[in-house]
Amino acid sequence: MYDRKYGERYSETKELSTTDIAKRIRTDIKTAIQNKQIPDIRTSVRTKYFSGGSSIDIEIVEMPFNPLNKTRIKEELDNPNEISHEDVYTAEAEQVKQFLKSIMNSYNYDGSDIMTDYFDVRFYGSVDIGFDFTEKCREQIIQELSLN
Numbered sequence: 001m002y003d004r005k006y007g008e009r010y011s012e013t014k015e016l017s018t019t020d021i022a023k024r025i026r027t028d029i030k031t032a033i034q035n036k037q038i039p040d041i042r043t044s045v046r047t048k049y050f051s052g053g054s055s056i057d058i059e060i061v062e063m064p065f066n067p068l069n070k071t072r073i074k075e076e077l078d079n080p081n082e083i084s085h086e087d088v089y090t091a092e093a094e095q096v097k098q099f100l101k102s103i104m105n106s107y108n109y110d111g112s113d114i115m116t117d118y119f120d121v122r123f124y125g126s127v128d129i130g131f132d133f134t135e136k137c138r139e140q141i142i143q144e145l146s147l148n
Contacts, residue, residue: 007106018054021107022047056122066137067093100127
């Protein structure tokens with residue numbers, strides 16, 4: 001019905017379960033770290049199954065740098081009742097997220113048409129930076145700002 005976009009690893013893995021794909025994604029992340037394509041991060045790759053399909057969710061739980069944009073946090077502290085238009089994450093953190101998303105998407109296909117609310121994917125997925133790590137980094141920035 002709609003044009004599907006297939007990831008480069010879809011055809012070789014089309015018989016695998018979402019759990020097996022998640023295992024491959026974990027291996028791909030370790031390889032990317034070893035090959036220095038991304039920094040030495042720690043991730044959690046989880047699968048979920050539900051009546052409408054399944055999902056693979058990648059959570060970055062540790063990074064060797066602070067992923068938060070200091071300018072945004074300063075703006076939020078200085079003007080708590082205003083919305084900041086600064087990015088939440090640094091460009092480096094966004095690059096890592098996009099790299100992980102490209103790994104995940106290489107196993108997926110997408111034939112969705114959001115104009116008609118039609119969703120057709122192999123699995124749903126997300127890449128996020130973990131809440132606990134983000135809060136720790138936020139506190140670190142707040143402490144730095146208060147010392148200045």
